[in-house]
Each structure stands twice: as C-alpha cells, then as structure tokens.
Amino acid sequence: MSAVDAVVIGAGPAGLATAQQLRAAGLKPIIFDRADAVGAVWRRHYDRLHLHTPRSLSGLPGAPMPAKYGRYPSRAQFVEYLESYAQKFDLKPEFGVDVRTVRRAGDGWRVEAGARSIDATSVVIATGWADFPNSPQWPGMETFAGPVLHSSVYRNAAPFSGQRVLVVGFGNSGAEIALDLCESGVAATLAVRSPVRVLPRDLFGLPILGFSVAQRFLPARVADAINAPIIRLAIGPLEPLGFKVAAKGPMRMIEEDGRVPVLDIGALAKIRAGKIAVRGGVARFGPHSVTFEDGRSEPFDAVVLATGFKPDLRGLLPDVKGVLDALGRPLVSDHATAEPGLYFVGAIASPTGQLRQIAIGAARVAAAAARRLRARRG
Numbered sequence: 001m002s003a004v005d006a007v008v009i010g011a012g013p014a015g016l017a018t019a020q021q022l023r024a025a026g027l028k029p030i031i032f033d034r035a036d037a038v039g040a041v042w043r044r045h046y047d048r049l050h051l052h053t054p055r056s057l058s059g060l061p062g063a064p065m066p067a068k069y070g071r072y073p074s075r076a077q078f079v080e081y082l083e084s085y086a087q088k089f090d091l092k093p094e095f096g097v098d099v100r101t102v103r104r105a106g107d108g109w110r111v112e113a114g115a116r117s118i119d120a121t122s123v124v125i126a127t128g129w130a131d132f133p134n135s136p137q138w139p140g141m142e143t144f145a146g147p148v149l150h151s152s153v154y155r156n157a158a159p160f161s162g163q164r165v166l167v168v169g170f171g172n173s174g175a176e177i178a179l180d181l182c183e184s185g186v187a188a189t190l191a192v193r194s195p196v197r198v199l200p201r202d203l204f205g206l207p208i209l210g211f212s213v214a215q216r217f218l219p220a221r222v223a224d225a226i227n228a229p230i231i232r233l234a235i236g237p238l239e240p241l242g243f244k245v246a247a248k249g250p251m252r253m254i255e256e257d258g259r260v261p262v263l264d265i266g267a268l269a270k271i272r273a274g275k276i277a278v279r280g281g282v283a284r285f286g287p288h289s290v291t292f293e294d295g296r297s298e299p300f301d302a303v304v305l306a307t308g309f310k311p312d313l314r315g316l317l318p319d320v321k322g323v324l325d326a327l328g329r330p331l332v333s334d335h336a337t338a339e340p341g342l343y344f345v346g347a348i349a350s351p352t353g354q355l356r357q358i359a360i361g362a363a364r365v366a367a368a369a370a371r372r373l374r375a376r377r378g
C-alpha cells in the first residue's frame with residue numbers, strides 16, 4: 001500500500017487551515033470528518049453566538065474574513081466563511097467518515113477511517129473537543145424532574161420561557177447563555193464554584209485581544225501586573241457580585257492552566273442590576289430544587305451545564321506513547337510532537353485567541369510535515 005502525504009482528521013477551522021497550508025506546501029492531504037459539512041461544530045452552537053475574538057485576528061491562513069462581517073462575526077457568518085474557505089482552496093473533505101484509530105505503521109501511520117485503512121506519512125489530529133462534553137454528576141441529580149442539558153446542546157431561550165433556569169459554570173458559554181436567558185425574560189441564576197477572571201471584550205473602544213497580541217512577548221506575570229489596574233477599572237469589583245477572584249491574572253491562567261477568562265459582553269451588567277443571580281457551587285439536586293455549597297436551596301425548572309469539555313484522545317491513539325497526558329489530552333499542540341509525523345492542531349488555549357493560534361499552528365505543522373515528506377523522499 002503506498003502512503004498518502006498526509007491525513008487530516010477534522011474539517012473544523014483547525015483541519016481546514018492545516019489542509020490549506022499542507023496544499024500550499026505542495027502536499028496532497030486527505031481530510032476526513034465524521035460530520036456532514038465543514039464547521040459542523042459551529043453549525044450547532046447556540047443561535048446568538050458571535051466570535052468573541054475580532055474578525056481581523058480570527059481568520060485562517062490565506063483568506064481573511066470579509067470586512068462586511070463587522071468586528072465580531074456571527075456564528076452564521078463564520079460558518080459561511082468556513083464554507084467559502086474550503087471552496088476557495090478546493091479542500092474537499094470526505095464527510096461521514098469517522099476515524100477510529102491512528103497507529104504507527106513502519107515509519108509512517110495507519111489510519112482506520114470508516115471502512116478503510118490508509119497509510120500516511122503524516123497525520124494531523126484537528127478533532128477539537130466538542131465531542132467530549134464534561135457533565136459532572138451531583139447527588140440527587142437523577143431525581144431532578146426538569147431537563148439537565150450541556151451547554152453544547154443549548155440553542156436559545158425559547159424552550160425555557162416562564163421557567164427558572166440554573167446555569168452551572170461561568171466560562172464564556174455560561175456567561176453568554178445566562179445573558180441570553182435573561183434577555184429573553186427567563187429567570188437565570190449562575191452557579192459559580194471556582195474563582196474567576198473577567199475581561200471586557202473591548203477596552204478604550206478596541207478589542208482587548210489586540211492588547212494581548214501587543215503584549216505577547218511579555219512574561220504572563222508581567223503582562224498581568226501591567227494590566228491589572230486598567231482591568232479592575234473597566235470591570236469593577238467582582239466580589240460584591242458573589243464571585244471569588246482567581247489569584248492568577250488572566251494571562252497566567254491561560255498559560256499555566258489552559259483556562260480562558262470570560263470576555264464579558266453584558267452578563268456583568270445584568271448581574272449588577274440584579275437580573276441574573278449568582279450563587280456558589282452546586283452541592284446536590286432535589287426533584288425540583290438545587291442546594292448550593294452554602295446550604296441554600298432554591299427551586300429550578302431546568303439546568304444548563306456550562307461545565308466545559310474534557311477531550312480524551314486515548315481511544316483514537318490506542319498504542320501511541322508520549323504524546324498524550326494521563327487524561328488523554330495532547331501534551332504538545334501546534335508543533336512537532338514526540339512522535340515523528342503525528343501532529344495536533346488547535347488543542348491549546350492561547351492568550352491571543354484560539355483561532356489566531358490555529359492559523360499559526362497550521363502553518364507550523366504543515367511546514368514540519370512538508371520537511372518530513374521531503375526527507376523521506378530523499
């Protein structure tokens with residue numbers, strides 16, 4: 001069996017960007033996605049979603065997003081962009097193909113994709129994390145009478161009209177879903193267990209991400225120290241609103257813990273106005289109520305778990321050692337890994353935005369795969 005140049009797994013932003021860069025480097029990648037269209041995950045995100053990162057810093061290599069999309073493109077515009085990106089560069093992913101395993105085969109890789117077995121010189125894993133929702137369990141949860149859904153299946157507030165909804169978790173999805181519910185007249189409460197960091201999406205009329213990009217060569221600790229007074233002024237005190245503030249600044253939080261701070265687009269104002277309630281962590285569920293860690297119980301009709309994702313790639317890479325941590329997360333993304341010819345793109349949080357990081361990682365990984373192919377061909 002002759003080896004293909006590269007297999008790219010995933011036709012989201014990371015897979016498309018890497019395939020485009022591989023093509024630009026002269027390789028002929030095959031792209032697989034288990035879904036039926038490019039950007040499948042973005043097609044199912046909640047309706048009101050806009051990019052939190054500005055258009056100018058979120059484009060994929062070789063094709064900026066059109067200016068008509070405005071500063072923060074909508075979900076639908078981003079899907080349209082991914083479609084036009086694939087078309088422009090003639091990237092033709094094979095859809096409906098679930099890649100089950102990637103294993104070493106000689107000095108290349110064997111990919112079990114649907115009913116096929118393909119040998120490849122390089123494999124790029126761009127599978128994102130959307131297929132790994134983290135849904136914690138609490139005592140009594142099975143007795144709760146209403147729906148308990150993960151944020152990844154929340155679409156809009158319509159099914160919750162007239163209800164009391166608890167949103168568990170205050171990341172970007174939790175903050176925006178609580179805001180969405182509140183703006184639709186639904187009584188929303190946030191359960192927030194961990195200390196938080198919140199940044200304004202815009203500062204002095206400019207996207208905050210632009211400041212992060214300007215400071216990207218500063219040590220995280222130094223950037224945090226410089227920014228702290230300005231952010232405090234822009235955001236206001238969080239403790240009176242019921243939050244605990246993380247000891248680490250936003251840059252350190254991303255760099256050291258891979259946790260992205262909340263970019264506020266309006267939830268804080270609603271909390272300050274008493275329109276969204278904030279409680280501590282969840283302790284247990286009753287049939288019609290939730291008890292918080294401080295012992296207070298409140299009635300709820302539905303619960304949205306904005307509790308993030310826990311990607312675990314051990315199933316995809318059953319025999320490969322040295323590239324995943326104990327939980328199955330890539331140790332290295334957007335660079336060459338310990339295994340020649342095996343790469344991950346898009347698997348790390350970045351202080352300058354994940355889409356921007358994906359564009360950088362795609363170029364780097366494609367260059368490494370091209371060098372490898374040249375070396376193999378002599």
Ligand SMILES: Cc1cc2nc3c(=O)[nH]c(=O)nc-3n(C[C@H](O)[C@H](O)[C@H](O)COP(=O)(O)OP(=O)(O)OC[C@H]3O[C@@H](n4cnc5c(N)ncnc54)[C@H](O)[C@@H]3O)c2cc1C
Pocket residue numbers: 009010011012013014015032033034035039040041042045049050051052053058097098099100126127128129130131173316345346347353354355356
């Ligand atoms: C709600 C939300 C909003 C976000 N907003 C922003 C933002 O504004 N700015 C920003 O920079 N980042 C943002 N991100 C983070 C990140 O940029 C996106 O999650 C982005 O879609 C990641 O791209 P990806 O290609 O790595 O993964 P995905 O978009 O998740 O694509 C992965 C693809 O791989 C396919 N796949 C997975 N496993 C297999 C398999 N075994 N076989 C075949 N196919 C497979 C999936 O079907 C999917 O199509 C956001 C994330 C979320 C959840």
